[in-house]
Amino acid sequence: MKSSIGLIGLAVMGQNLALNIARKGYKVSVFNRTAQKTEEFVKNRVKGEEIEPHYDIKDFVESLERPRKIILMVKAGKPVDDTISQLLPYLEPGDLIIDGGNSHYMDTERRFKELSEKGILFLGMGVSGGEYGALYGPSLMPGGSREAYNLVEEILLKIAAKTEEGPCCTYVGERSAGHFVKMVHNGIEYAIMQAIAEVYHIMRDVLSLSSEEMSSIFEEWNRGELSSFLVEITYKILRKKDEETGKPMVDVILDKAEQKGTGKWTSQAALDLGIPTPSINLAVVERVISHFKDIRTRLSKLYNKRRSATQGSEEFLRDLRNSLFFAMFMAFSQGMWLIAEASKEFGYGVNLSEVLRIWKGGCIIRAKLIDTLRRYISNENAYLLENEEVMNLLKGKIDSLKNILKASIENEIPVPVLNSSYNYFMSLTEERLPANLIQAQRDFFGAHTFERVDREGVFHINWEEGE
Ligand code: ATR
Structure with missing residues (x-):
């Protein structure tokens, strides 16, 4: 019996996605450049699922039902082009390639065009949710032609995360729309992560809270309007101890943040399209600054920070919570506006509310706030601010944010994302x-x-x- 679908690239994401598909009742053929990884995968992780390993690309293609559907989970960049070139001699018009990696949208644009000329269907699909999501239900953002999407819709809906509003997968739009939307998703993710980190910084160095105390506060926040995956993992991280030293795990982690580029790409695209995304831009810049540990260490000895420990009052914690909410809101405002502009400029035909819907489950930026955003988003109000109820909601947070910015200035704590969300809002609401x-x-x-x-x-x- 032929396989329903094929998957190439058996790093953890690819393995988990293959298992997820097979567990939904589809037979999956798999292939990996390095045969050893395929062997290990089949030996260690395949337990009764219908997964057929292949060690020759031609055999792999021939094992698939027509029209063939092949998901690529290989490293972004040249590996995607190389893999497509290897596949092409064995494909026929009407076959479908789905790139599930974090490809740059311009690459997807080019590949879509090149493959269309050969009659090969192509989807650029954002996959969010990390390893866990890939296995138990990711948020899927496929873009390309509707015809291509229709060929795999049934499978994608089955493997995606589920919420009360349906599976976290929709046809995002034309050509590179899926990868563009996934890129912006990651940009929003950068801004929210940095905002949470800034709040943590104030809690740690102004309020002198212990990791356990901070964990409890984030845990409580996660039960309210800040409820989100990123706040949830933050309280779990803060309560984790290092087995070696017994110290909080966060305290033994070096303060240099890495990046794979999707945040930077979002800022670059935003600058090219002329849409303001300051929170995303500054989140990227702050990761870059974090890398200069040696310089920071030397300069910290030349400039002694004036910092006065303050007792954490109920009001101060409320102000921190409200500030984080405000910053999260602005991160989404900037990201959605960018998607709306790209959709117009590139003719993607994106449904903004649907994008928010598929971010409700499975993905890294899933948050209760998305329900609020969905009530107010439209093509005319993609930045989400042009609504009286939204304004009232934000007005209720602004004094808190001002208090936190004042405290950060008095204590010389950098808060680029909290600050930029304030300035973004104040610039947009300034007539002159x-x-x-x-x-x-x-x-x-x-x-x-x-x-x-x-x-x-x-x-x-x-x-x-x-x-
Ligand atoms: P990891 O996630 O383990 O760091 P990676 O280097 O990002 O892995 O690569 C992810 C997947 O892309 C792997 O399946 C890898 O194949 P190998 O196991 O053979 O390394 C695949 N990959 C990377 N470069 C590739 C290339 N040039 N051609 C084909 N597949 C490639």
Whole structure:
């Protein structure tokens, strides 16, 4: 009997996805560049699931039902192109390749075009939820042609995470829409993680709370409006002890944050499309700064931080909680606006509410807040702020945020994401920004012209005449 689907790339994500599909009753053929990994996978992890290992790419393709459906879970970049090139000689028009890696959307755009010319269907599919999600139900963001999606919809809906509003999978949109949306998902993830880290920093270095105390606070927050996967893992992380030293695990982890690039790509795309995503940008920058540990250590000896330990009052903790909510809201506001603009610019046809729906389960940024966002999002209000109820909700948080920013300044604690969410909101709600002065400066040194407030047209004046 032929397999329903094939999967190439047996690192942990690929293995788990193959097991997830097989456990839903589909026969899966698998292949990996290094045969040893395939052997180990079959030996150690396949327990009765219908998973057929292949060690030759031609045999692998021939083991699949027509039209063939092949999921790639290989490393992003050249490995995806290499694997596609190896497959092509054995594929026929109408066969489907699904790239489930974190490919750059521009690469997906190019591959979609190249494969379309050969009659091969292609989906660029974002997969979120980590190893656990891949095995028990990820959030899936497939983009490409609707025809291609229809071929695998049944399988994808079955393997995706489930919420009360259905499986966390939808046809996201045309061509590279799926990978674009997944990229922005990761950008939002960067901003929320950094905001949580800033709150932790204040708790640790201003309130002098122990890890256990912080864990209990995050655990309590996770029962309210901040309820989310990232807050949940934070309280679990904070209560974990290092077996070797008995210290809290977080205290023995070096403070250098790594990145694989999706946050940076989000900022780059946002700058290219002209959409403000300051919280995401600064979250990326802060990871970069974290890498300069040696410089930070030297400078910390040249500049002694003025820091006064404060007693953590109920009000202060409430202010921290409200600030985190505000920052999470702004991260989503910026991300959704970027997706809306990309959808318009690239003709993706993304349904913003559906994107939020499939982020309700399975993925890293799943959060109770998404239900609130879904009530207010539309193409005209993709940034989510243009609504009286939303404004009232945010107004209820802003004094808290101001208090926390004041405390962070008094204690010289860096809070780039909390701060940028405040400034993003304050800039967007400012009718008269000082950009008139910038226009004047541009016209002064470069004759770049300006518009006037009192009549139509484009103007340039000689600024030094008569000086
Ligand atoms: P990990 O997640 O274990 O760090 P990785 O290096 O990101 O692994 O690679 C993920 C998957 O992409 C693996 O299945 C890997 O195949 P190998 O087990 O043979 O390393 C696959 N991969 C990486 N580069 C590849 C390439 N150039 N061609 C085909 N597959 C490749």
